[in-house]
Amino acid sequence: xxxxxxxxxxxxxxxxxxxxxxxxxxxIPLVLKADNHRxxxxxxxxxxxxxxxxxxxxxxxxxxxxxxxxxxxxxxxNCKLYQAGDDGWGGCSxxxxxxVKGKGWCxxxxxx
Ligand code: SF4
Numbered sequence: 001x002x003x004x005x006x007x008x009x010x011x012x013x014x015x016x017x018x019x020x021x022x023x024x025x026x027x028i029p030l031v032l033k034a035d036n037h038r039x040x041x042x043x044x045x046x047x048x049x050x051x052x053x054x055x056x057x058x059x060x061x062x063x064x065x066x067x068x069x070x071x072x073x074x075x076x077x078n079c080k081l082y083q084a085g086d087d088g089w090g091g092c093s094x095x096x097x098x099x100v101k102g103k104g105w106c107x108x109x110x111x112x
Contacts, residue, residue: 037097037099038089038101039051039098039099039100041053045095046106049094049106050062050063050106050107051100051104051105051106051107052105052106053100053101054101054103054104055074058105063107065107065109066107074105074109075103076090076100076101076102076104076105076106076109077090077102077103079092080112081108081110082100084102088102089101089102094106094108
Protein backbone atom coordinates (compact mmCIF):
# COMPACT_ATOMS: atom_id res chain seq x y z
CA UNK A 1 0.00 0.00 0.00
CA UNK A 2 2.80 2.45 0.89
CA UNK A 3 4.69 1.57 -2.28
CA UNK A 4 1.63 2.41 -4.39
CA UNK A 5 1.32 5.80 -2.66
CA UNK A 6 5.01 6.59 -3.33
CA UNK A 7 4.65 5.64 -7.01
CA UNK A 8 1.48 7.72 -7.36
CA UNK A 9 3.21 10.70 -5.71
CA UNK A 10 6.21 10.35 -8.05
CA UNK A 11 3.91 10.17 -11.07
CA UNK A 12 2.02 13.26 -9.88
CA UNK A 13 5.23 15.21 -9.29
CA UNK A 14 6.65 14.27 -12.70
CA UNK A 15 3.40 15.28 -14.42
CA UNK A 16 3.21 18.57 -12.51
CA UNK A 17 6.86 19.36 -13.31
CA UNK A 18 6.35 18.61 -17.01
CA UNK A 19 3.17 20.70 -17.11
CA UNK A 20 4.86 23.67 -15.42
CA UNK A 21 7.60 23.58 -18.06
CA UNK A 22 5.17 23.36 -21.00
CA UNK A 23 2.50 25.90 -19.98
CA UNK A 24 4.74 29.04 -20.05
CA UNK A 25 6.14 27.99 -23.45
CA UNK A 26 2.62 27.50 -24.77
CA UNK A 27 1.67 31.04 -23.68
CA ILE A 28 4.42 32.74 -25.73
CA PRO A 29 2.77 32.34 -29.16
CA LEU A 30 -0.46 33.89 -27.77
CA VAL A 31 1.46 36.98 -26.62
CA LEU A 32 3.30 37.26 -29.94
CA LYS A 33 0.08 36.69 -31.86
CA ALA A 34 -1.65 39.54 -29.99
CA ASP A 35 1.18 41.96 -30.80
CA ASN A 36 1.34 40.84 -34.43
CA HIS A 37 -2.30 41.76 -34.88
CA ARG A 38 -1.65 45.40 -34.03
CA UNK A 39 -0.56 47.96 -36.59
CA UNK A 40 3.10 48.83 -36.23
CA UNK A 41 3.48 52.60 -36.14
CA UNK A 42 6.72 52.13 -38.08
CA UNK A 43 4.89 50.35 -40.92
CA UNK A 44 5.36 52.47 -44.10
CA UNK A 45 1.60 52.79 -44.69
CA UNK A 46 1.00 53.75 -41.07
CA UNK A 47 3.80 56.32 -41.21
CA UNK A 48 2.51 57.79 -44.48
CA UNK A 49 -0.91 58.30 -42.88
CA UNK A 50 0.57 59.58 -39.61
CA UNK A 51 -1.07 56.77 -37.66
CA UNK A 52 -0.36 56.83 -33.92
CA UNK A 53 -1.74 54.57 -31.18
CA UNK A 54 -2.14 57.72 -29.08
CA UNK A 55 -3.84 60.49 -31.06
CA UNK A 56 -2.20 63.08 -28.79
CA UNK A 57 1.20 62.13 -30.20
CA UNK A 58 0.31 62.78 -33.86
CA UNK A 59 2.84 65.00 -35.62
CA UNK A 60 0.58 68.02 -36.13
CA UNK A 61 3.24 69.79 -38.19
CA UNK A 62 2.75 67.08 -40.84
CA UNK A 63 -0.94 66.52 -40.10
CA UNK A 64 -2.37 69.94 -39.12
CA UNK A 65 -5.96 68.65 -39.43
CA UNK A 66 -5.48 66.86 -36.09
CA UNK A 67 -4.60 70.15 -34.37
CA UNK A 68 -7.88 71.90 -35.23
CA UNK A 69 -10.75 72.02 -32.74
CA UNK A 70 -12.63 69.49 -34.86
CA UNK A 71 -9.52 67.36 -35.35
CA UNK A 72 -8.96 67.07 -31.61
CA UNK A 73 -12.27 65.20 -31.34
CA UNK A 74 -11.21 62.64 -33.97
CA UNK A 75 -10.15 59.18 -32.83
CA UNK A 76 -10.13 55.75 -34.42
CA UNK A 77 -13.11 54.73 -32.28
CA ASN A 78 -15.31 57.42 -33.86
CA CYS A 79 -13.99 56.93 -37.40
CA LYS A 80 -16.26 55.45 -40.07
CA LEU A 81 -13.61 52.82 -40.92
CA TYR A 82 -13.25 51.48 -37.36
CA GLN A 83 -14.71 48.12 -36.29
CA ALA A 84 -14.75 47.87 -32.49
CA GLY A 85 -12.87 44.92 -31.00
CA ASP A 86 -11.58 43.98 -27.56
CA ASP A 87 -9.54 45.91 -25.00
CA GLY A 88 -9.84 49.26 -26.77
CA TRP A 89 -8.44 47.94 -30.08
CA GLY A 90 -10.37 47.29 -33.27
CA GLY A 91 -10.18 46.65 -36.97
CA CYS A 92 -9.69 49.25 -39.67
CA SER A 93 -10.29 48.73 -43.38
CA UNK A 94 -7.13 50.73 -44.16
CA UNK A 95 -5.06 48.06 -42.36
CA UNK A 96 -6.64 44.67 -43.22
CA UNK A 97 -5.91 41.95 -40.67
CA UNK A 98 -4.45 44.42 -38.17
CA UNK A 99 -5.89 46.30 -35.23
CA VAL A 100 -5.66 49.97 -34.42
CA LYS A 101 -6.10 51.52 -31.00
CA GLY A 102 -9.48 53.12 -30.33
CA LYS A 103 -7.78 56.28 -29.09
CA GLY A 104 -5.45 56.37 -32.08
CA TRP A 105 -5.71 58.45 -35.22
CA CYS A 106 -4.50 58.66 -38.80
CA UNK A 107 -4.87 61.09 -41.67
CA UNK A 108 -7.54 58.93 -43.32
CA UNK A 109 -10.03 59.56 -40.49
CA UNK A 110 -13.62 59.74 -41.79
CA UNK A 111 -16.73 61.04 -40.07
CA UNK A 112 -19.02 58.15 -39.14
S1 SF4 B 1 -8.81 55.13 -40.96
FE1 SF4 B 1 -9.86 55.67 -39.07
S2 SF4 B 1 -9.85 53.78 -37.83
FE2 SF4 B 1 -8.33 53.53 -39.46
S3 SF4 B 1 -6.40 54.18 -38.52
FE3 SF4 B 1 -7.25 55.95 -39.56
S4 SF4 B 1 -8.46 57.05 -38.01
FE4 SF4 B 1 -8.03 54.98 -37.24
